């Protein structure tokens with residue numbers, strides 16, 4: 680019999696991962712889902728189709744009926760509060776898997792509090808945008824006891840992910856440490872693209888000409904973010920794909936880790952974070968990671984928006 684799974688957190692990433700779990704996860708019972716905003720869970724459950732999922736009325740209900748509980752929430756505070764609530768139940772023998780991007784110290788502290796209740800914990804942050812979550816092509820980073828990781832792997836490669844980075848028997852915080860360092864690459868990539876497109880426009884090369892080179896030289900995420908910048912998608916969408924608050928959380932964790940690691944200097948990230956502050960001022964919660972382009976444009980004497 681397959682374990683009963685539940686999923687807490689149906690944001691941009693959680694929804695995509697759940698679609699793949701119910702389609703390819705060989706579940707023999709409906710996936711139990713819970714979201715702080717219940718309507719989101721109900722709408723999503725209807726979209727998944729009859730018999731694929733059941734909406735839990737509380738975190739406790741989701742946890743009580745499950746063997747493996749996946750969590751994918753915005754930030755450390757949300758994860759800590761959710762786990763505190765979950766641990767009010769009898770969780771002995773259950774496995775918690777946190778897919779959120781949190782500070783490594785948070786992951787290691789969770790492992791202790793969850794372990795003290797007789798349950799298991801694996802940190803499994805993921806790399807990839809929401810479209811990759813929907814396509815089941817994320818990169819899953821797993822850290823924690825090898826025996827616990829083995830219980831999670833049937834739901835990773837070929838289900839929600841295209842590859843695993845397996846840190847079996849290492850502290851859970853190693854997975855989130857990689858995730859935070861990895862996201863500095865993503866944020867700095869977007870900063871470079873924003874600066875490059877701004878210079879291309881002001882110097883007379885033109886964005887289209889720059890984009891032809893990006894497509895040839897850097898297919899993949901560079902090209903995807905470049906396309907979104909050129910289309911004005913960085914300020915036009917109602918809901919961000921990589922919200923400004925999430926991006927600033929990740930940058931903040933990286934800067935904190937740098938400070939605590941002998942005073943490493945992350946100058947490029949500091950500049951990108953300054954642009955994210957401007958993004959939040961200009962677009963509020965609609966601000967997205969690629970909106971950094973608008974902030975660089977503004978700083979360079981252009982309009983934040985690149986279309987009329």
Ligand SMILES: NC(=O)c1ccc[n+]([C@@H]2O[C@H](COP(=O)([O-])OP(=O)(O)OC[C@H]3O[C@@H](n4cnc5c(N)ncnc54)[C@H](OP(=O)(O)O)[C@@H]3O)[C@@H](O)[C@H]2O)c1
Pocket residue numbers: 688689690691692693714715716719751752753754756757760761778779780781805806807808809920921922925
């Ligand atoms: N977006 C990306 O490109 C990306 C890629 C890889 C990893 N991640 C990471 O994956 C996690 C989820 O990202 P996302 O893009 O799915 O975020 P999102 O779309 O903003 O969704 C956030 C989720 O967390 C819930 N939440 C937020 N604060 C909460 C609180 N205080 N208590 C309970 N629930 C709370 C939200 O519930 P409501 O629906 O009620 O608001 C929602 O389910 C984050 O840690 C993010 O850094 C994101």
